[in-house]
Amino acid sequence: MIGGSVFLGRAIVEEALRQGHDVTTFNRGRSGEDLPGVTAVRGDREVPADLEALAAGREWDAVVDVCGFTPRVVAASARALSGHASTYAFISSISAVSDWPAERVDESAPRWECSPDAGPDDGDYGVLKAGCERAVEHYFDGNALNIQPGLILGPWENVGRLPAWLRRIAKGGRVLAPGDPGLPMQLIDARDIATFTLDQAAKGVNDRFLLTGPAGNTTFGRWLGDCVEATGSGAELVWVEDRFLLDHGVEPWTELPLWNPVTPGEVGAWDVVTEKAEAAGLRCRPVGETVRDTWDWLKDQDHTALENRLPSWKRHGIAPEKEARILSEWDAR
Structure with a gap:
């Protein structure tokens, strides 16, 4: 390694x-x-x-x-x-x-x-x-x-995307949720990539594989709902339209991790064909399991120490005052 x-x-x-x-x-x-x-x-x-x-x-x-x-x-x-x-x-x-x-x-x-x-x-x-x-x-x-x-999640994540959502949702209250809750996604657990990679290496495979979860293995709403369930916070997800968020200066991918409004004429990030990897043996665990396991790891960690060691953590998540302002303006629209 x-x-x-x-x-x-x-x-x-x-x-x-x-x-x-x-x-x-x-x-x-x-x-x-x-x-x-x-x-x-x-x-x-x-x-x-x-x-x-x-x-x-x-x-x-x-x-x-x-x-x-x-x-x-x-x-x-x-x-x-x-x-x-x-x-x-x-x-x-x-x-x-x-x-x-x-x-x-x-x-x-x-x-x-x-x-x-x-x-x-x-x-x-x-x-x-x-x-x-x-x-x-x-x-x-x-x-x-x-x-x-594709988009990798799981325990010990050093990028900070799922941890940002889990930390915010764990605080409870009204949580700014982006776009369409029914948006299909493709997410994969690092542990499933590990198993597939080692299996192919053991077979001496000489090839290239796109590796992500099967199409629609979760939706944005189900994924954030898994975060609410895992943390037990009772947080309320408030779904706000893409255009409203963009007009209010919200940064895709970072302030609201994994939110990436689709440009007209494009299919977006969540439309990858995975049949080749699946035929070669790729198996993906449920996204809800990944969320639960990540929270089980994250909840006992020193978050400040992780932020200091992992600079990318600081780039993910929206400032509380900005979130509150947008929710207030969404309510008043």
Whole structure:
């Protein structure tokens, strides 16, 4: 595991240990703590000598790379580990698909154009993820397993989307809820990605998979209702129209996480074909289970400490005074 101490990486390590695998983690030891039972190798993937020391005298069945964001950095890892494992599983993103979210996509959809040797300034997140995928395909002598997840939730989330909703709803009262409660969504638990990735790596699969929940595995209303139920807060969800929220300066994705009004002519984020992954064995737990498990983890955490350690947490959630003002103006409309 390159990474392996936070969120999805942690979930993959935990599942690998549960299955009885011998797990080596390679990271700097800064983002989180390695799980007990792993062989932890400290190093920086951007330091050639550290990669050489990692590979020297070691062989694995598979490499799982969960923290690659720059193609030339991933290329260096792929070259260093080529010949030391049979499969390189790279955790990419659905953002690497150039037609998403404007169109309904499957694995035949094109990826962004990006060189496998591109640097950090040669594109945005999705473009660079596409370049990282090509770096594995080009420089690793073995199976290249590229995983393109959609929206990931679950315990130990370091992005802060579901935690932001759970923390707000746990406070109770009237909660600003965005848009259409019947909007179908596609959400996936990090633990289900972990199981699928390890299963494919064990089979030596050389392929690319879009990985998200099946179409309509929840709705915005059901998902936030799960948050109310999990927290036991009795919060009242007040559904406010998209146009009203936009006119009042509410930021999609961040102030109201996962809210993303669809641009006319586009299908939006929640229309991804998942048949290929499902045929290969993908199974997704109910979204309500993910919400409950995330709250069980979150409710006992020091939220201030998490915010200080995870900068992205601070970007998610609407300010209480702004929420109250919008609700008041919605009532008075």
